[in-house]
Amino acid sequence: MFDEALxxxxxxxxxxxxxxxxxxxxPMREYPGDEEVDFAIVGTGAGGGTLACKLAEAGFxxxxxxxxxxxxxxxxxxxxxxxxxxxYWTDERLCDGANPLKLGANNSGxxxxxxxxxxxxxxLRMRPERLNSRSKLGYGADWPLDWREMWNYxxxxxxxxxxxxxxxxxWGPPRPRYPYRAHEINAAGLVLARSCEAMGIDWSETPLxxxxxxxxxxxxxxxxxxxxxxxxxxxxQSVLITWIPRAVKAGAEIRDLAMVGRIETNAGRATGVHxxxxxxxxxxxxxxxxxxxxxxxxxxxxxNSANAQFPDGLANRSGLVGKYLMAQTNQAAxxxxxxxxxxxxxxxxxxxxxxxxxxDTGKDFFGGYAYMSQGPLPQAWAxxxxxxxxxxxxxxxxxxxxxxxQAGLKIVGEVLPxxxxxxxxxxxxxxxxxxxxxxxxSLCDNDQALVKHALDFMSKSLxxxxxxxxxxxxxxxxxxxGTARMGDDPTTSVVNADCRSWDIPNLWICDGSVFxxxxxxxxxLTIQAIACRTGDRIKELASxxxx
Amino acid sequence: MATDREILNGALGALAIGAAGALLCGRTxxxxxxxxxxxxxxxxxxxxxxxxxxxxxxxKAARRLNRxxxxxxxxxxxxxxxxxxxxSFHNKAMYTPLVxxxxxxxxxxxxxxxxxxxxxxxxxxxxxxSAATGFVGTAFHIFNIRKRPGGFSWxxxxxxxxxxxxxxxxxAGLLGFYSERLRDNELKRSPKVFGLRAGRAxxxxxxxxxxxxxxEAALLHFRGAYHDPFMYAPVVVPPIAAAxxxxxxxxxxxxxxxxxxxxxxxxxxxxxAGAGFHIFGVSRNMGGWRNWRQNxxxxxxxxxxxxxxxxxxxxxxxxxxxxxxxxx
Numbered sequence: 001m002f003d004e005a006l007x008x009x010x011x012x013x014x015x016x017x018x019x020x021x022x023x024x025x026x027p028m029r030e031y032p033g034d035e036e037v038d039f040a041i042v043g044t045g046a047g048g049g050t051l052a053c054k055l056a057e058a059g060f061x062x063x064x065x066x067x068x069x070x071x072x073x074x075x076x077x078x079x080x081x082x083x084x085x086x087x088y089w090t091d092e093r094l095c096d097g098a099n100p101l102k103l104g105a106n107n108s109g110x111x112x113x114x115x116x117x118x119x120x121x122x123x124l125r126m127r128p129e130r131l132n133s134r135s136k137l138g139y140g141a142d143w144p145l146d147w148r149e150m151w152n153y154x155x156x157x158x159x160x161x162x163x164x165x166x167x168x169x170x171w172g173p174p175r176p177r178y179p180y181r182a183h184e185i186n187a188a189g190l191v192l193a194r195s196c197e198a199m200g201i202d203w204s205e206t207p208l209x210x211x212x213x214x215x216x217x218x219x220x221x222x223x224x225x226x227x228x229x230x231x232x233x234x235x236x237q238s239v240l241i242t243w244i245p246r247a248v249k250a251g252a253e254i255r256d257l258a259m260v261g262r263i264e265t266n267a268g269r270a271t272g273v274h275x276x277x278x279x280x281x282x283x284x285x286x287x288x289x290x291x292x293x294x295x296x297x298x299x300x301x302x303x304n305s306a307n308a309q310f311p312d313g314l315a316n317r318s319g320l321v322g323k324y325l326m327a328q329t330n331q332a333a334x335x336x337x338x339x340x341x342x343x344x345x346x347x348x349x350x351x352x353x354x355x356x357x358x359x360d361t362g363k364d365f366f367g368g369y370a371y372m373s374q375g376p377l378p379q380a381w382a383x384x385x386x387x388x389x390x391x392x393x394x395x396x397x398x399x400x401x402x403x404x405x406q407a408g409l410k411i412v413g414e415v416l417p418x419x420x421x422x423x424x425x426x427x428x429x430x431x432x433x434x435x436x437x438x439x440x441x442s443l444c445d446n447d448q449a450l451v452k453h454a455l456d457f458m459s460k461s462l463x464x465x466x467x468x469x470x471x472x473x474x475x476x477x478x479x480x481x482g483t484a485r486m487g488d489d490p491t492t493s494v495v496n497a498d499c500r501s502w503d504i505p506n507l508w509i510c511d512g513s514v515f516x517x518x519x520x521x522x523x524x525l526t527i528q529a530i531a532c533r534t535g536d537r538i539k540e541l542a543s544x545x546x547x
Numbered sequence: 548m549a550t551d552r553e554i555l556n557g558a559l560g561a562l563a564i565g566a567a568g569a570l571l572c573g574r575t576x577x578x579x580x581x582x583x584x585x586x587x588x589x590x591x592x593x594x595x596x597x598x599x600x601x602x603x604x605x606x607k608a609a610r611r612l613n614r615x616x617x618x619x620x621x622x623x624x625x626x627x628x629x630x631x632x633x634x635s636f637h638n639k640a641m642y643t644p645l646v647x648x649x650x651x652x653x654x655x656x657x658x659x660x661x662x663x664x665x666x667x668x669x670x671x672x673x674x675x676x677s678a679a680t681g682f683v684g685t686a687f688h689i690f691n692i693r694k695r696p697g698g699f700s701w702x703x704x705x706x707x708x709x710x711x712x713x714x715x716x717x718x719a720g721l722l723g724f725y726s727e728r729l730r731d732n733e734l735k736r737s738p739k740v741f742g743l744r745a746g747r748a749x750x751x752x753x754x755x756x757x758x759x760x761x762x763e764a765a766l767l768h769f770r771g772a773y774h775d776p777f778m779y780a781p782v783v784v785p786p787i788a789a790a791x792x793x794x795x796x797x798x799x800x801x802x803x804x805x806x807x808x809x810x811x812x813x814x815x816x817x818x819x820a821g822a823g824f825h826i827f828g829v830s831r832n833m834g835g836w837r838n839w840r841q842n843x844x845x846x847x848x849x850x851x852x853x854x855x856x857x858x859x860x861x862x863x864x865x866x867x868x869x870x871x872x873x874x875x
Contacts, residue, residue: 162772167701180772184706193696205702213771214831222833222845233833 002076005069006086009257009277011112016248017070019241020217020234029251033284037061040273040286042260042301045114046527047511048292049239049247050157054535056250060542063253063284065275068111070256071240077232081379084229087111087118091436093296094426098442099475101327105228106478108294112256113240115294116524118230121209121237122349122372122412123163124521125154127172127357130368130414133517139366139446140417141516144488144497145533151175153529158207160528161237162215165207171358180212183221188343189351191407191465192373198464199457201355206372208347209237209524223346225375243528261434263289263305263314263507270314270507276432288547290499292511292531295325295480299423299513300437302484315484315501315509320494322423322483326518327441329413330478331451332374333458335467336405343406348375356454357520365449367414368520371458374408381406388473407467409458412478414520415447423483479523481515498537499530506547510534604871605732605745606664611864612726612749616674617655619719619857624648625850626712633844640687643680644716651677651719658726666727674723681717688713705770711763715854718756722861725749729868737874746875747796749865750803754792756858757814761785764852771847777824780817785855788814792862795869802873803866811866815859821852 010017011028018024031037038060041048045066052064069086071077078084089108095101109115128147133140155176158165165178182205185193189205196203210221210231221235234241248254258277263270270289274281291298299322303313313321349372357368376384378400385391385399426438443451455472462470487493490502495514501507512527519526541547586592627644634641654670661667688708695703704710729745732738738745764781773779791807829846830836843849868875 180774181705181770182702185702190696197696213774214828215774219831219833235833 002078002083003086005071005076005256009255010070011254011256016254017072018245019070019072019074020245022072022074026245026248028248028253030253031061031063031284033282035061036272036285036287037063038286039063039288039290040284041065041290041292041510042263042273043114043292043294043297043511044112044244044254045109045239045292045294045511046116046524047114047294047531048290049113049116049243050528050531051290051292051510051535052252052254053243053247053250054532055538056247056252058535058539058542060538061251062247063255063286064247065255065258065260065273065284066110066112066114067259068109068114068256070112070254071117071230073117073230073232073234073240077226077230079224079226079232081229081377084118084226087230089297091430092428093436094428094438095441096438097421097440099477101439101441101477103296103439106330106476107327107480108296111240112244112254113238116209116238117240118228119209119238119524120228120349120522121347122352122522123158123161123165123207123209123525124352124354124370125151125172125175126519126521126526127354127368130517130519133367137360137366141485141487143516144486144493145530149533150526150529153532154525156532157525157528161209161242162211163207163209163237164212166205169207170202170204171354178207180215182206183208183210183212183223183347183350185350186223186343186346186373186375187339187341188348188375188407189373191337191341191462191467192351192353192371192409194465195409195458195461196353196355199461201353203351203353206347206349206352208350210235210347211237221347225344225346225348225377227347229377239528259432260293260301261304261432263291263301265305265307265309265314265504268309268504270504288506288508290508290510291484292509293513294511295483295513296423296437296439298509298511299483300425300435302509303423303425304434310503315494315503315507317503318491318494320485320492323419323421324417324482324485324516325421325423325439325441325480326415326417326482326515327477328479328481328518328520328523329369329415329443329447329451329454330410330476331413331455332408332410332473332476333455333462333470334406334408334473335462335470336402337407337467338405340404341407342404343373343375343408344377346375349373349410354521356457363450363453365446365453366416367446367450369411369413369450369454370521371409371411371454374410376408378403384473388475389471402469407462409462410473411451411454411458412520412522413447413450413454414518415450416444417482417485417517418442418444421482479512479518481512481518481523484509484513485516486514487516498541499534508534508538602662603664603732604868605729605738606662607871608746608749608864608868609726609729610659610661611867612722612729612861613655613658613661615857615860615864616719616723616726617652617659617857618860619715619722619854620648620651620655620677622850622852622854622857623712623716623719624652626715626848629844629848629850630709630712644684644713647677647680648716648719651716651723655719655723658723664730666730671724671727674720674727676720678717678720678724681713681715681720684713684716685710704766709763709767711759711766714759714763718760718854718858721752722756722857725752738868738872739875744799744875746865746868746872747799749868750792750862751796753858753862753865754789754796756861757785757789757792757855760854760858761789775824775828781821781852781855784810784817785814785858788859788862792865795865800874803869808863808866811859811862814862815856818853818856818859821855822849825849825852
């Protein structure tokens, strides 16, 4: 019963599941494959789902595809960490390099709503200077976007998701009030608060995409703690329950269990997408194609769509598709508190400090990091202790007994964009017969220096409040970005500021792949802000007749 | 150095000793009229009514105040029972508001039926204890907030011990204490309390209470992001009532405006309607009323809004007194 969505598509027959009501359905418009729709969007996560909504609401005909299932959280999300692995993209990929990435739970999703179905809901604005890191801070690359314009789009997204955030945010330029008030900080968050106060730096409640008061059919968060394995109460404002229902209402068609394998082109323009659904390959004609598959599947699709006219893959005249892959560092300092903490209660990251994102002195590296309080569920914690601390058998059992007293601080760290970190195609093929992605990844000296700084600081701050048995987890990564960077110059970027590819005017890329630098905060809010901007720009271009 | 728990326990002990003292010194049992058989006819009912001693306007106002204090005490009793149960009574001092508000409710009930123009010592003392409990409780809630990381931050004002909650038991106590002072004025032409004109001072007291209670609603509804437009009602209607009561307090010798009476009635309605909205609010939490054991604790406090009704009744009592004693 819990896996039904994986076996049979639900978005068909003129209706779509209503995830807000048990067994509910809503009418959905359908387009035949031979009808040329305005936009075919590949992926329905933070980029694709948001853009599908914006474009449908602007009056365009839209069909959005996702390889994942259309879940009903109220009925199908179990309180079971292993079972909820069904939300992750766990198809085979080859990972190599000096620091091979661990792909799956922490960095990719496979569902209508994409990774936002299991994200930790941390919704942060990127520090304005990081959009001009080359010219203002001396590293990385400049974005072709103005931070003030982004600030407005952040506001739009925060309203759309009813972000619950602090009344006053200590860092960055002023921002409008968050639509909902911050949640009550749990004991794990208070550990961060006390440790920051001990070190003399600011801390704050984390702005989160889970409601702290009723909103429509969303109940306030009940602090169940299974956020990163899928919220079964719909308090989490994921793309699945926010942008997608809006898109469907505005006339978009969403096709679940529909894996796009190739983009067709003709005479230098995209003409539609080939996708696999219900046991066969099908084709959807489209005037424009948007790729929103995130930093691995996006370059994979572009490279897999190579043809005689574009032998190196689509939108790849610059040779940069797949390059400059970035995976934020995600190291942690852990300790044991005398008091009971029970960190599994509530969202995992209720408190945050962006001190080392906004402070440029006292560092021996470029970039910055934020760090947050943590709340891994028992299985995730056991896997951290065994995989990253090397405990096993009785030692692991003894350590697990401290679970309710455990606290920790974990970074979201910026890494430098390196050309050598890249996604290419392997010879091996997946279940659809498509070449799988090879992901090559290595940290540079600057990335290592940032991690060292963070681990030293966090260990000291835990020590300052009396934590014992402090140890550091030195090897973990999280959010991805890069591989189809945006810019002002066709020779050094894949898309322009509007996410439009330089090479194929009706091919767009709208997800985290377009980030020229990854920044020091979780990227979901920025991806959605970019999608909102792209939606507005497409509307504007259409009205000018330049689409 | 005494811990906060020890200090709280000490305070609880002091209050208990005080209450016990009152029981010993005062009349421990309110007098009970001998129950008569129900009247057999309308004529007999009219005769009995005529035989009752005439009631002084101050006593009438005092009884109205007893009713207002009782309603606020009931609101506090239920609210603190729910909230402190939620807090697992982890500190024994958390039983204090339950005991004190229950006593206040009882003496208010007693006062409502008491037509005698004299101070009742036990009732008077209980009201005083009630007011003191409110002030001590507020002090401890402030202390609790200050010791949390972040101190007086929005986070702690939203989720720490609620600042405004103990003030409601203080209000019940003050109104009750005031009612006893009013009963002292039986024969005077222009009743006064603490040297102030009784009717107008009461209007001012009710107005101040309304502003404070409204401020608490504003804070907690801000925490709820005013997600329902009706959440603005208790932060708009009572302050206007307070302003009108302020106008009444300062308007000697002009009589109160007619609008004031109607606005107080509206405020009383808002208090009751608020409980209804909060019942609905509970249903908007996960599981709704089927999951009442969790959501009654977790959702909006159902017993809290009627304290506005209590304050509106106190305001109306002031207006009633001014009707009978325009100079008061």
